[in-house]
């Protein structure tokens with residue numbers, strides 16, 4: 001499991017464009033180590049080729065999910 005400091009560095013690399021292999025989370029727009037905490041449930045439909053053809057996501061309402069392990073793009077501002 002990654003330490004938060006490492007994740008912070010990873011997030012900085014991702015948002016600065018240094019790390020192109022790990023895009024930010026498509027659901028919350030942030031970087032986090034585990035499954036997206038914003039997602040309440042997700043259903044994916046995959047076709048014969050293993051391609052996702054449908055993705056249905058339900059999110060927790062604002063204020064009802066934990067943000068503290070997520071880094072967003074604005075972390076760059078804090079380091080100026």
Ligand SMILES: [Zn+2]
Nearest residue numbers: 025027028036
């Ligand atoms: Zn997420």
